[in-house]
Amino acid sequence: MRNNIQAIFALVLLLTVSLFAQNMCIELCTTCQNNTDQTCQKVENSCHCTALLDSINAVQANKDEAIAKEKPVEEKSIEEAPVNKSQDTRIVSAQNNNFGSTSNEVTPNNLEIRSKKKSSNYLGFTLAYESPKSYDYYGSNLIDYGSDSEFGLNAGFVFRHYLNRFISFNSGINVVYHTGDYGISQRAKEYNFSIASLGFNTIMAEIPLGFRFGIPLGSSPISLFISANFHIRKPIYQWLELDVLDYWWYDDSYDDVAASSDWEFIHLLGLGIELTRHFSLEVQWFAGNFRAYKDGVEQAYENGNSWHLKMEAAF
Incomplete structure (x- = not known):
């Protein structure tokens, strides 16, 4: 019984380590995607980042394409509907006059700062x-x-x-x-x-x-x-x-x-x-x-x- 338990645990540990290694390569490759220093070059050689990221991007592209094909006709009609620019301009102007002094404007800089903040738990x-x-x-x-x-x-x-x-x-x-x-x-x-x-x-x-x-x-x-x-x-x-x-x-x-x-x-x-x-x-x-x-x-x-x-x- 003890040998069977050891064998089962070894198999579970092997599968977990394989998943651990794959996730580790994804994390490292994503971090080094636009970096060419010596450390990232070693990551590229060990994890084959180009092929790994290409496969991930291909899977994501297929998912996006499938989602796009499944969009309802009504949603597409709304997206393709003509826009009255003069009316939109009036609405934005009114909003700026009424709420500009009190609203917290969301800018690309704010979004970037929030995205970089790491969880502590x-x-x-x-x-x-x-x-x-x-x-x-x-x-x-x-x-x-x-x-x-x-x-x-x-x-x-x-x-x-x-x-x-x-x-x-x-x-x-x-x-x-x-x-x-x-x-x-x-x-x-x-x-x-x-x-x-x-x-x-x-x-x-x-x-x-x-x-x-x-x-x-x-x-x-x-x-x-x-x-x-x-x-x-x-x-x-x-x-x-x-x-x-x-x-x-x-x-x-x-x-x-x-x-x-x-x-x-x-x-x-x-x-x-x-x-x-x-x-x-x-x-x-x-x-x-x-x-x-x-x-x-x-x-x-x-x-x-x-x-x-x-x-x-x-x-």
Whole structure:
């Protein structure tokens, strides 16, 4: 089951990256359409902007032609009707006399300024893959046998607010699937289980809170950034399986809704690249974390050895 989930996620990630690359080329080609500097020449060579923009323009021309053919006869008659210039002149003159002192005139300059103003709020989605290294698991000391495995898949929505071209904040909500398989040391009666494995699967809800400091690369639409993030996770449902190799009669399995007292808190530091505020790719490392549960508080993951790869698209 775990291999199937990894394969499905890899396919979804591949399709998403392909769409991400295509949209990135469209953004870059549009920006460099009338520019011939060295950076734009590299964009032309990588994205084949001439062919890409020609195909987009051809599709748009076909759409415009189809819309023109579907115009009602009445609309065409209105457009083609003769205009009485003297009457129009009188109307405009009267309007200028009555309202010229109080109206806000819309000029080409005003339109240009409004069109260049960027939105400061963006809503989008995120996909992430993480490779955590568990330290403890609800009071059980985990042992690394070399064949242990653990990973997580995240998907959700993000809301990002930009204060300016350098600073932004984000929040959102994610669903996290987390699975792992570790060796443990368990004692029951007179036996010491030196060889046993604990497999666990957990579904969690997550609220990520983040801060970014951007480093724009000149006038290009590309910006590097560093980030500080704090994730709050609430386990929802858990599956556990204990496999005692030498004493199979102690094998056990369990699944149930997670306790209301179970929470995880993770601090991450990140480094990434952003394109026109719409697309970003970021690598984050666990810098601190703890898990709270009914029997106490413990360190959930190894800091430094646990990392998180996130892709974000917002519009």
